[in-house]
Amino acid sequence: ETRSRNTYENARFTREIIEPAPAETWLLVTSAYHMPRAIGVFHTVGWDVLPYPVDYRSTNEYTLGLHVCRAVTN
Secondary structure, three states, X not given: OOOOOOHHHHHHHHHHHHOOOOOOOEEEEEEOOOHHHHHHHHXXXXXXXXXXXXXXXXXXXXXXXXXXXXXXXX
């Protein structure tokens, strides 16, 4: 899927391409940090997926500060 500009569009366009059968189980692979939001988006488009979180990171003052700096500079 190459048209999406955000997670909602990615879920919607991918579901249209794949057309998952009701009995099929699909894994949603994304970072553990983004998983709660991604699961909600996929459920919104009617796709019941099984979460498979990856890229676990611990949050401490240093890494939290980096995320804030990235958000401000981007």
